[in-house]
Amino acid sequence: MMNNIKKPTILITNDDGYFAPGIRKLISIMRKLGRVIVVASDQPMSGMGHAITIKTPLRIKTVCKEQDYEEYICNGTPVDCVKLGEQVVLKGKPDLLVSGINHGSNASINVIYSGTMAAVLEACIDGIPAIGFSMLDYNHDADFSHVDNYIENISKSVLKNGLPIGVCLNVNLPAFSNEPIKGIKICRQSHARWVEEFDSRHDPRGAVYHWLTGRFENDDAGEDTDQFALENNYVSIVPVQYDLTAYKSIEIIKSWNLEEE
Numbered sequence: 001m002m003n004n005i006k007k008p009t010i011l012i013t014n015d016d017g018y019f020a021p022g023i024r025k026l027i028s029i030m031r032k033l034g035r036v037i038v039v040a041s042d043q044p045m046s047g048m049g050h051a052i053t054i055k056t057p058l059r060i061k062t063v064c065k066e067q068d069y070e071e072y073i074c075n076g077t078p079v080d081c082v083k084l085g086e087q088v089v090l091k092g093k094p095d096l097l098v099s100g101i102n103h104g105s106n107a108s109i110n111v112i113y114s115g116t117m118a119a120v121l122e123a124c125i126d127g128i129p130a131i132g133f134s135m136l137d138y139n140h141d142a143d144f145s146h147v148d149n150y151i152e153n154i155s156k157s158v159l160k161n162g163l164p165i166g167v168c169l170n171v172n173l174p175a176f177s178n179e180p181i182k183g184i185k186i187c188r189q190s191h192a193r194w195v196e197e198f199d200s201r202h203d204p205r206g207a208v209y210h211w212l213t214g215r216f217e218n219d220d221a222g223e224d225t226d227q228f229a230l231e232n233n234y235v236s237i238v239p240v241q242y243d244l245t246a247y248k249s250i251e252i253i254k255s256w257n258l259e260e261e
Helices: 021-030 078-090 115-125 148-162 226-231 247-254
Strands: 009-013 035-041 060-066 071-073 095-105 132-133 167-173 184-186 192-202 206-216 234-243
Touching: 009 021, 009 078, 021 035, 021 071, 021 095, 021 148, 035 078, 060 078, 071 078, 095 115, 095 148, 115 132, 115 167, 115 234, 132 148, 148 167, 167 226, 226 234
Parallel strands: 009 035, 009 095, 035 071, 095 132, 132 167, 184 234
Antiparallel strands: 060 071, 167 234, 192 206
16 A cells, blocks of 8 residues: 555755755755755755856756766756756656755855756746755865754654745765764744955966955844754754745835835
């Protein structure tokens, strides 16, 4: 009887490239839950945000096709990967989109720049339940051995319960340590920011070039934020929406009487 139950279709992508250990870990977890389709970029795409490719052709290469598992790489951005996965590979919507596991935090303002979360938001725009997973460890050889149960349980819950229309999840996981993760906190995005600087140099021909640098500053002392959760060894889950309307400001702007002569 159980063999007749249809497996959910899960689309996977990331922004670190198809070869990153984070996506390999995510694939191994998702293969326990359903039919897995991977569409990932052939190169790192960190910081690409919601970029799409419109000036060059997109190409897909098949890596493997087997029972309940297919893997493809392409030359596009994470958002391109979602579009190609849905419209070209699947020719329909998956039951779930998961992106990651990103090597590094996507908490707080990082969600704006993140290619990992851009893929999640793209799926959300198209009505697909979607989750972004990131871990607070930027090393290529990061240890992901402590996150399996959290990723599996969160994914199972979304497959079972769905998500509100227009909402997706930004999940950040603490780095591996000697102390076990304390649990999960459902929280808000911390009001933090990057203070940016440019390291300006001269090339051998004397022309000036610039490297973007900076530091992350968090002045938000709230204990209900994703930054607080991570700093205290909790998994943070922030419900995210693509509707950027500042609803509380609508009446304020209306009060300006903009049509008065």
